Amino acid sequence: MRPYHCLLLLPVIACASKPPPKPVYSTAETMPHDELVARQTQGHGALPGKPHHGHGGGHHGHGGPLVHRFEKAEDWAKEFDDPARDAWQKPAEVVAAMRITPGLVVADIGAGTGYFEPHLSRAVGPSGKVLALDVEADMVRYLRERAVKEKLDNVEARQVGLSDPGLGQATVDRVLIVDTWHHIDGRKDYAAKLKDGLKPGGLLVIVDFTMEATKGPPKEHRITPEAMIAELEAAGLKAETIQETLPDQYIVIAKKP
Numbered sequence: 480m481r482p483y484h485c486l487l488l489l490p491v492i493a494c495a496s497k498p499p500p501k502p503v504y505s506t507a508e509t510m511p512h513d514e515l516v517a518r519q520t521q522g523h524g525a526l527p528g529k530p531h532h533g534h535g536g537g538h539h540g541h542g543g544p545l546v547h548r549f550e551k552a553e554d555w556a557k558e559f560d561d562p563a564r565d566a567w568q569k570p571a572e573v574v575a576a577m578r579i580t581p582g583l584v585v586a587d588i589g590a591g592t593g594y595f596e597p598h599l600s601r602a603v604g605p606s607g608k609v610l611a612l613d614v615e616a617d618m619v620r621y622l623r624e625r626a627v628k629e630k631l632d633n634v635e636a637r638q639v640g641l642s643d644p645g646l647g648q649a650t651v652d653r654v655l656i657v658d659t660w661h662h663i664d665g666r667k668d669y670a671a672k673l674k675d676g677l678k679p680g681g682l683l684v685i686v687d688f689t690m691e692a693t694k695g696p697p698k699e700h701r702i703t704p705e706a707m708i709a710e711l712e713a714a715g716l717k718a719e720t721i722q723e724t725l726p727d728q729y730i731v732i733a734k735k736p
């Protein structure tokens with residue numbers, strides 16, 4: 480068993496047998512994450528615990544996004560920050576593809592335990608800013624503590640909603656989304672929000688698993704580069720895959736005109 484498969488044993492979130500009466504939420508954005516996960520998985524059992532990077536024991540709906548919780552940051556850190564990950568994730572190559580110059584503002588959406596934050600922090604330098612965004616409160620707590628511990632003074636962690644990265648209008652130069660796009664519901668609308676948040680000429684860089692990869696989410700939740708490009712172009716971004724050497728993933732870069 481490879482080290483990044485170890486978290487398959489994490490407990491899944493079980494739906495309570497007698498839930499209290501459901502409150503009414505206008506959108507997924509205002510709905511607590513627990514509630515959204517429970518509703519999206521009604522009628523779907525948890526998949527058997529197959530080995531996937533970051534997807535142990537999750538809840539899944541066929542054809543839709545892969546929705547499950549990433550609680551207990553310290554546990555996830557063992558997988559996300561496993562030094563062996565560098566060999567296939569190639570963070571230096573990913574960050575080089577972002578064409579970051581000192582002073583830029585970069586948002587890392589679905590930042591998790593902050594695997595990319597030291598790289599992004601170095602790339603933007605003291606005059607730049609890294610917004611490390613995640614839906615999980617415990618990930619944000621971990622990101623804040625990590626930034627202090629590792630003296631990443633230009634990294635600011637924020638909790639965001641499931642369907643809104645909360646970026647100010649035309650405030651960021653680069654957006655990075657690694658191993659997270661396939662978790663997002665309503666991706667075309669989400670892409671439009673990313674476009675709004677980017678400055679003109681800004682870049683959105685998405686890294687996700689190929690259909691052939693031996694790690695990653697279940698195949699029914701993977702997204703082909705063509706489908707991803709279509710989602711991004713529907714939002715008015717100009718998107719393309721780039722040449723890279725990642726063994727299990729592809730990189731799509733989308734530009735705000």
Ligand SMILES: C[S@@+](CC[C@H](N)C(=O)[O-])C[C@H]1O[C@@H](n2cnc3c(N)ncnc32)[C@H](O)[C@@H]1O
Pocket residue numbers: 532533548549559588589590591592593594595612613614615618639640641642656657658659662663664
């Ligand atoms: C597989 S992890 C990837 C973490 C990190 N990008 C990395 O490469 O190590 C996915 C992360 O995305 C977060 N996430 C899932 N859906 C999200 C959403 N709609 N907005 C922001 N974060 C989200 C999860 O809480 C989790 O921390």
